[in-house]
């Protein structure tokens with residue numbers, strides 16, 4: 001079993017990466033393979049609404065000059081998908097939004113490609129807006145017929161400078177509980 005985690009932060013080693021790391025650590029402890037994919041440093045453009053994915057139905061986006069098809073392949077090859085985003089103006093980062101638009105549309109065009117995979121969102125925030133980001137991430141999973149595990153709080157951690165989320169004990173615990181629940185669910189589905 002494998003879980004792929006996308007980090008939508010502009011900072012590869014920032015708080016979003018650390019929060020995802022707590023989730024992945026629990027998954028690894030349960031014997032689940034993990035991979036983290038940084039959107040930072042890569043280009044993922046927004047959907048251009050050409051709808052060619054509905055015509056082609058080839059599990060790919062026709063716009064192939066950026067990283068999106070690599071991301072879609074990684075999602076297809078995993079049993080679980082984590083989407084991690086910082087809070088930028090009370091919403092997901094632009095990179096995460098582009099990933100959601102493009103991979104979400106290709107998935108819909110191909111009969112819900114990620115149906116019954118396990119999915120969860122993770123949010124880093126300094127002060128406010130995280131719950132809206134959490135909702136934005138969950139819309140991706142729920143419209144795609146994916147299965148979403150819960151945790152002991154909504155999946156957010158508080159911090160501004162990289163590393164500050166480590167001081168948010170409840171946020172860290174939420175990530176660990178999410179990781180354990182995701183592993184439990186994956187084993188129920190595939191064990």
Ligand SMILES: Cc1cc2nc3c(=O)[nH]c(=O)nc-3n(C[C@H](O)[C@H](O)[C@H](O)COP(=O)(O)O)c2cc1C
Pocket residue numbers: 009010011013014015016017086087088089090091124125126127128129158159160161162
């Ligand atoms: C463009 C931008 C917009 C931001 N908007 C918000 C916001 O709306 N609410 C908030 O609490 N923090 C906001 N922040 C702070 C980040 O969410 C916070 O520093 C977070 O820990 C960043 O995660 P990272 O370390 O993974 O980059 C913003 C930061 C940036 C760069």
